Amino acid sequence: MVYVDQPPMVGFSDGELIRNLNQVQIYFLRFLEKYFALFPEDLQNDIYIAGESYAGQYIxxxxxxxxxxxxxxTDGDDEYKLKAVLIGNGIVSPDEQSLSYVDWFKEKSLIDDSNPNWSQINDAQKACQDVLDGTAASPNENYAFSCHSILQVILNATRNESAPADQQCVNVYDYQLRDSFPSCGSSYPPVTELITPYLNSSKIQNDLNVNHPVNFTECNTKVQETFTATNSPPAKVLLPGIVSQIPIIVYNGDLDIICNSNGVLSYLSNLTWNGATGFDDANNRTDWIVEDKKAGWVLQDRDLTFINIFNASHLVPYSRPLVSRYLFDFATDEYTKNDKGFVSSPKDGLK
Known part of the structure; x- marks a missing residue:
């Protein structure tokens, strides 16, 4: 398993600050070229790419x-054996997914039409819809500000100022949790106090072959401010070409707000792949059984699989580590499908 820090300047990586997703393609191919030069024996291995959140754009x-x-x-080049991709709680079609927030908050009884800020919320929703309809210009082809701002408008409207200071805002990564305002989940999961000193340890950085000491922080705002992907089409447009060649697995924790399942299903319902649009029957949801327990439900058509995972946050491997291990079964066709649904069971040596 190989973890890649990207774009440049994230984590322990260095290089130039980049702005768009086509530059990510250049850097990643350069990484693979150098990786296989160091480890040519790995060229024979199958490749599976997985990631979550903004990886919905990267992957x-x-x-x-x-x-x-x-x-x-060309002559002398080796094929990279890419077999499948897995996208977890991914922001693949940002503007479309932003339109899901209002209905999602209402569905979870976190807001209703009586909210005093309801007209402002409707205005934000309409401004984003206008971008998608092409009736409003946006300087950002990928993630229009009017769409990006909807969630913040709703968080402002649902703030509970009478609650304790650390409980005033809904946690956008797990709606069952609360956080201080305006953090609203930015410190989730609560492991920063462990990870930061660990990754700033000179021994750990030396073991990871970090050439120059790095002051590791959770977020690099310089990268965030530069890498806006303004001129990059949303990654959704690439999915049909990819799934025509390899399987795509999209999975979502059902407690997530920021990249919630409704938003993902919305863009998938409008996507045409392998000869048809959307899932053949989006209401025909099949149970996913992991070690004899219902872990979620599955939609699967024409080499694209969507998995909704019960009681899982934006970070599925953090909140459901065992269940997340079995997601890989869908990339390797190692599950069983029977009258119970999709069934994942322990392999030899896996407990």
């Missing part, structure tokens, strides 16, 4: 670059 762009490279090999 399709990286997969698209690998597949196109494989189509244009």
């Amino acid at each position: 399709p762009y990286v997969a698209d670059a690998i597949l196109k490279r494989n189509e244009n090999l």
